[in-house]
Amino acid sequence: MDTIVSMASALCLLLGSFLCLSGGVGILRFPDFYTRMHAVGVTDTLAAAMILIGLMLQNPEGLVMLKLLLILLMTxxxxxxxxxxxxxxxxxxxxVPLSDSNENKGGTESSIS
Amino acid sequence: MRDLFAVIMMTGIFGLLSASFFVAMDAVDVAFTEASVGAGIATLLMLTAVTLTGRSEDSERHKPMWALVVVFTTGGLLIYGTLDMPYFGFAEAPVHQHVAPRYIYDSMQETGLPNIVTSVLASYRGFDTLGEVVVIFTAGMGVLALLRVERRPGIDQIMADSIFYLMHERHLILRIVTKMLLPFILLFALYVQFHGDFGPGGGFQAGVIFAAGIILYAMVFGLNTARYVVNRTFVRSLSAIGVLLYGGVGVVSMLLGGNFLDYDVLADSPVAGQHLGILLIELGVGLTVAAVMVIIFFNFCGRRDLP
Structure with missing residues (x-):
């Protein structure tokens, strides 16, 4: 039983770390502001949730679990x-969002200000 | 960097990173303070200040060379001053000989608090903390003296009413989520305030979190609605009441025959007295910090709305 729980916890933590990393790659590689924000916004929520669930499985009973649950809800x-x-x-x-019709490269100084 | 917005964001990130390495060094109380004050409310207040002054830096009208010379001279003198000090982590240093062992071994018997940081901050070094609170109070009064905007009740009232009725027309998602989260933010601030004796936390962090809740409300629902909710005279008196409560505890302990801020005499037994004294002065700190942060934010924003 302990093995299964710790395996599940490790899996969640790994998945969360991977999502964090992919969000980081997304913010560097995507072409304009909205796509970058999409990358971070979507992955970060799930990544934080996954990491928190992984940590909850490390300590399934007690106050720590409750606090992590509250942090998860807040996130x-x-x-x-x-x-x-x-x-x-x-x-x-x-x-303006980047699309085929406009030549806005997005995310540069001129387009933000 | 000429873009002040980017500079402020960098400052915030720096604050958050400092908080992380304070956690890594097991200084959770300091990390908590840094995260809430340095990364949180200081960034917010600087952003508000930038809305007053404009986003980009002016071109230089002075020679920065002289400033650099002064900074380097001061820095050199400070480094020269540290040469006499014991090495970092040196076990024979005076601070590790008598002060630190007393805090670590005796603070539990003397104050009955598990959190040594709180007992040092509020009891052994109570006078220093009084100084810090007075500094914050003075900052608030300075902002009031320089930037105060006189109230025009008629216009305020009309705007507050119109905003109140249009509340869900704009920023629907932000407003609903803020409404849902606000009670929890304020509750968390109270938890930090009264749990400071047992875990990381205390008046400074709690005051800042409480103020952040009110500032969030003001940002999402508009300044006039927030003024409608938070009475400005009340907040101003609150900032003074905090300092007076702190100093009053000191005076009462003097009247009862102890030294200034010596809480042993406040109750029947020294430990109970310490408990009562620390609770009261933390409350004073929290009140002053929260009130001053709200005062600074409201006056900065009020300035901006002037025609």
């Missing part, structure tokens, strides 16, 4: 809302 609330606010602010300040 699930805050992270997508922060992404939403960021995207909305960018859109309100006339940052």
């Amino acid at each position: 699930i609330f805050i992270s997508p809302v922060a992404s939403h606010a960021l995207a909305k602010a960018a859109f309100k300040n006339d940052l």
